[in-house]
Amino acid sequence: xxxxxxxxxxxxxxxxxxxxxxxxxxxxxxxxxxxxxxxxxxxxxxxxxxxxxxxxxxxxxxxxxxxxxxxxxxxxxxxxxxxxxxxxxxxxxxxxxxxxxxxxxxxxxxxxxxxx
Amino acid sequence: xxxxxxxxxxxxxxxxxxxxxxxxxxxxxxxxxxxxxxxxxxxxxxxxxxxxxxxxxxxxxxxxxxxxxxxxxxxxxxxxxxxxxxxxxxxxxxxxxxxxxxxxxxxxxxxx
Numbered sequence: 169x170x171x172x173x174x175x176x177x178x179x180x181x182x183x184x185x186x187x188x189x190x191x192x193x194x195x196x197x198x199x200x201x202x203x204x205x206x207x208x209x210x211x212x213x214x215x216x217x218x219x220x221x222x223x224x225x226x227x228x229x230x231x232x233x234x235x236x237x238x239x240x241x242x243x244x245x246x247x248x249x250x251x252x253x254x255x256x257x258x259x260x261x262x263x264x265x266x267x268x269x270x271x272x273x274x275x276x277x278x279x280x281x282x283x284x
Numbered sequence: 285x286x287x288x289x290x291x292x293x294x295x296x297x298x299x300x301x302x303x304x305x306x307x308x309x310x311x312x313x314x315x316x317x318x319x320x321x322x323x324x325x326x327x328x329x330x331x332x333x334x335x336x337x338x339x340x341x342x343x344x345x346x347x348x349x350x351x352x353x354x355x356x357x358x359x360x361x362x363x364x365x366x367x368x369x370x371x372x373x374x375x376x377x378x379x380x381x382x383x384x385x386x387x388x389x390x391x392x393x394x395x396x
Contacts, residue, residue, distance in 0.1 A: 172326070202384050211290075211374050211387035212327075255327070259384075271317075271342075272385060274326040 170195045174256050174275035181246050181282045189241040189254055189278045197261030201239050202272060203232050204255040212255055215241075246282045253277040286311045290375050290388035296396045297362065297369060305360045305391045307375035313386070314379065316358035320344060321372040321390075330373075333358055362393060370395050 173192045181187055193201065200219050204212035216225045218234040225232050229250060231242040241254055257272040288309040297303045309316065315334050319327040329342030333352040347366025352358055358377075362369045372392050376385035 177324075200384070204387075209372075209390070209392070211288075211376075211389045212385075214384055214386070217384050257327075271329060271332065274319075276324060276326040 170258060170260055170273040172256055172258055172273050172275035174254075174278050176278060177276070178279045179281070181243070181280065183247055183282055183284050184245050186242070186244045186246070188243070189256075189280070191239040191241070191256030191275055192237060193239070193256075193258045194237075195258045195260045195273070199259045199261045201234055202257045202259070203239070203241055204257065206253045206255055206277070208253075215254075243280070246280075248282045248284055251280055251282045253279045288375055288377055288386055288388035290373075290391050292391060293389070295391055295393045297393060298396060300364045302361055302363050303393065305362070305373055305375075305393070307358045307360065307388060308356055309358075309375075309377045309386075309388075310356060311377055311386060312355075313377035314355070315377060316352070317376045317378075317385065318342075318348075318350065318358070318360045319374045319376065321374060327374065330360065369393055 171194045175190045200217050202217050203215040206212040216232040221236045223234050229244045233240045255277045257274040259272050291306045317332040318330040321327050328344050330348050331350040333339035339352050349361045372390050374390050375388040378385045
């Protein structure tokens with residue numbers, strides 16, 4: 169069974185204090201790993217998709233990396249507006265049954281609070 | 285602008301009552317999904333649909349029902365059989381290739 173575990177559950181940072189979030193996964197063949205940002209009371213907002221080990225993607229102060237067993241979301245010199253819950257999700261390789269098509273398996277998320 | 289619209293934003297249900305949550309998308313996406321989000325837990329899949337007039341149960345389908353009569357619409361009914369319906373409900377859609385989802389803004393359902 170596909171599993172996604174995110175750590176830590178919560179992270180409190182001072183403005184400018186860089187840190188990393190972890191997403192460990194087990195999946196029968198990875199098609200893609202996704203990072204989303206979610207603000208309170210809102211739907212998740214897409215950040216990145218990673219497809220193969222060694223791949224990296226950046227957006228402003230965020231950088232996502234991928235290995236064969238985990239992904240990291242690095243937050244460099246965070247600002248208060250980076251405060252949010254960050255969700256990781258994996259998508260398995262397509263199987264011959266329709267049940268496995270396209271579904272994302274989500275982790276529980278890491279709640280990040282950045283204080284001035 | 286293309287996107288997904290969920291309504292209402294807040295919904296209150298009395299015991300024994302069925303309620304329907306609306307989800308409409310104008311992204312021309314083939315697949316649509318319903319997730320439930322509870323504090324401290326990841327998003328859990330309720331139902332999903334790959335094409336019109338077809339849908340499959342997700343991990344927690346009991347007490348819920350859906351329909352997919354139009355490509356743009358995927359309403360979710362929370363029936364009286366769902367014993368713990370208070371949660372944040374999220375609708376999402378994706379292209380057939382499944383390269384990631386676009387989410388709606390969510391509906392918060394509370395039992396009163």
